[in-house]
Amino acid sequence: MTGKNGPMTALRAPFTTLALRRLVFCVAGVVGAVAVLAVPALIPSAAALILQVTGAFDEEPAPVVAPVFLVLFPLTLVALAFLAAPLGRAMGTAQRALADRLLGERVEPAVPRPGWRAVGYSLLKIPLAIPQGYGAFCYVFGVVNLSYPVWWPLFRNHPPGTTLEPVRALTPFGFLEAQTFSRTFVIAAAGLAMLLIAPWLMRAGTVLDVASMRWLLGPRGLDERLRRLQAGRAQAIDDAAAMMRRLERDLHDGAQIRLATLAMNLGMATEKLGTDGPAPDLAQARELVALAHQGAKDALAELRDLVRGIHPPVLDNGLADALTTLATGSAIPVSVRVGLPDRPAPAIETIAYFCAAELLANAAKHSRAQRITLAVNGTADHLTLTTTDDGTGGADANGPGLSGLARRIAVVDGTMQVSSPVGGPTRIVIELPTHV
Amino acid sequence: MRVVIAEDAAMMREGLVRLLTDRGFDVSAAVADAEALRSAIEADPPDVAIIDIRMPPTHTDEGLRAAIDIRRDHPTVGVLVFSQYVETRYATRLLADRPTGVGYLLKDRVADVADFVDALTRVASGGTALDPEVVGHLMRAGRDTAGLASLTPREREVLALMAEGRSNAGIAAALVITPGVVEKHVANIFAKLGLPASDTDNRRVLAVLRHVSG
The missing domain is CATH 1.10.10.10 (Winged helix-like DNA-binding domain superfamily/Winged helix DNA-binding domain)
Incomplete structure (x- = not known):
């Protein structure tokens, strides 16, 4: 229900799609409650049916009835003990799906899956069915009662003098009877009242139901925390493995190849120089040694880059120095401000550094900005890293780059907010705890 | 003696071409991936092929798989598999059917030019060259x-x-x-x-x- 609170809202309430969705949910709730009530009665009813069909009930006195029920009662109890949890879970799953589809209320499944809590929810369906049932009843019969004056002339067109039974209309407080056309307006008024009260009853029924779902079927506080920690741990393990693979690949395709080639060139040069006496091919040997020399310098440069990518040595001096150094390597001018009362944990400094590096790289690639501001502020407990650029905006927080960053931050319970309207500016705020 | 080289690192490939040409080998093709290697061998089978194990596109063991296929389809072509690390499992896969005209060496071995050329010649003439590392x-x-x-x-x-x-x-x-x-x-x-x-x-x-x- 949108809009201002007021009489119009109350009048419109029955005619919104939300009311119809709630109606379906409430009817399903009543059906569910009936099913819950019916389950314990299934075996005895089946037995009663069999006795009825075989004619055992017709004998006087019915001789087999008592022993049959003596067996059936414990059997029902045993069956319920075994079936209660699966049935409760099935009920819970169905109701969660309904709440999701009809009401847009997502209740995450609990881990581990609920047992007796689901049974508890199923039992709660019975009292929950009271507001739901009344709500659905008032809604449907409100419409029906409201329509009495409309169809009255169609059906009450008998010849004068015919004696007719009064027309009856169902309300929550019993039957209303109408013998005359004017009386149908009383019924219509009752219908209108029912129609107006129905949304509130249905709302109460659905809200209470969803609350019970969250309480009994959804993940509990600790479960939820556990789930987040498990996801974070999986992320950390994946990241570590990916990091090792990247490192292996970089070494294998880079420094290792350079060194192998260098060794090959030196090997060839050695041959060209000969073992003793004058060199057989001094010119070629010189060229090969020059090649090897260049190769050694290239290998060193490559290793230096690799080492900086693993852990920038300047980070040992603190985030301020490291970020300033990082900023000098950026293609877009970056102004850096760092104000921290204490040094955060080394792991947090590393994460903050690589976040900043990634954000600067992103800005350089996509933003077309003229200036970037990089600010780190913090308290004893929290650190805030803010990057702002005056570029074209439109950064997608759900894109692979930023969402990957968000996942890595989440490992240490950090958060990220992205504000990047099309046309800019882009502002990304990362909050990290100062200690893991 | 005619040689085909399959190595994805350009620097290494050019170095090998230079080394072998200098030593009097005829390098008939120098390619960068397993597919090009297969076509080069099909088009003109050499005496021996030097094959890097890890090449594009997957950078896993496509070189080794190509080497095994070449040994099956062209028994006269010697195959010298060449890698930056040695895997005993790869060696046994390579030697599985017959230990003739096959070699498996660390790339480091090119540093000793004479030994490397000796191993290559051995493989080309139907012999075996296993890296001491593999044997160990x-x-x-x-x-x-x-x-x-x-x-x-x-x-x-x-x-x-x-x-x-x-x-x-x-x-x-x-x-x-x-x-x-x-x-x-x-x-x-x-x-x-x-x-x-x-x-x-x-x-x-x-x-x-x-x-x-x-």
Whole structure:
């Protein structure tokens, strides 16, 4: 229900799609409650049916009835003990799906899956069915009662003098009877009242139901925390493995190849120089040694880059120095401000550094900005890293780059907010705890 | 002698072309991936192919798979597999059907040009060249530890060189002893390990490898 609170809202309430969705949910709730009530009665009813069909009930006195029920009662109890949890879970799953589809209320499944809590929810369906049932009843019969004056002339067109039974209309407080056309307006008024009260009853029924779902079927506080920690741990393990693979690949395709080639060139040069006496091919040997020399310098440069990518040595001096150094390597001018009362944990400094590096790289690639501001502020407990650029905006927080960053931050319970309207500016705020 | 080179790192590939051309080999093709290697071998089978194990597109073992296919489809082409690390599993896959005209060397071995060229020539003419690293792994992981323990240190050295695929003359040169002494050591080794004596180098490598790696 949108809009201002007021009489119009109350009048419109029955005619919104939300009311119809709630109606379906409430009817399903009543059906569910009936099913819950019916389950314990299934075996005895089946037995009663069999006795009825075989004619055992017709004998006087019915001789087999008592022993049959003596067996059936414990059997029902045993069956319920075994079936209660699966049935409760099935009920819970169905109701969660309904709440999701009809009401847009997502209740995450609990881990581990609920047992007796689901049974508890199923039992709660019975009292929950009271507001739901009344709500659905008032809604449907409100419409029906409201329509009495409309169809009255169609059906009450008998010849004068015919004696007719009064027309009856169902309300929550019993039957209303109408013998005359004017009386149908009383019924219509009752219908209108029912129609107006129905949304509130249905709302109460659905809200209470969803609350019970969250309480009994959804993940509990600790479960939820556990789930987040498990996801974070999986992320950390994946990241570590990916990091090792990247490192292996970089070494294998880079420094290792350079060194192998260098060794090959030196090997060839050695041959060209000969073992003793004058060199057989001094010119070629010189060229090969020059090649090897260049190769050694290239290998060193490559290793230096690799080492900086693993852990920038300047980070040992603190985030301020490291970020300033990082900023000098950026293609877009970056102004850096760092104000921290204490040094955060080394792991947090590393994460903050690589976040900043990634954000600067992103800005350089996509933003077309003229200036970037990089600010780190913090308290004893929290650190805030803010990057702002005056570029074209439109950064997608759900894109692979930023969402990957968000996942890595989440490992240490950090958060990220992205504000990047099309046309800019882009502002990304990362909050990290100062200690893991 | 005609050689095809398959190596994805351009620097290494060019270095090898230079080295082999300088040593009088005829490099008929130098390619960067397994597909190009297969076509080059189909078009004009060389005497020997030098194949990097890890090449595009997946950078896993496409070179090894190509090498095994080439050994099956072109028995006359020697295959020298060339890698930055040695995997015993790869060696056994490569040697699975026959240990002739095949080699498996660390890339580091190009630094000793003469040894490398010797190994390549051996593979091209149907011999074997296994990296000492591979042989070491196989012997350490081997099943007949009791048999190996009964060998003298010198005999173990000779066994390792035999497993690398070297001839008696090659072993003699490497250990700086006379070929006669090598023959005596070889006879002792075969007797101690209970292997049937065989005259050709290839059958000898096979027997030794089967013995140490099971």
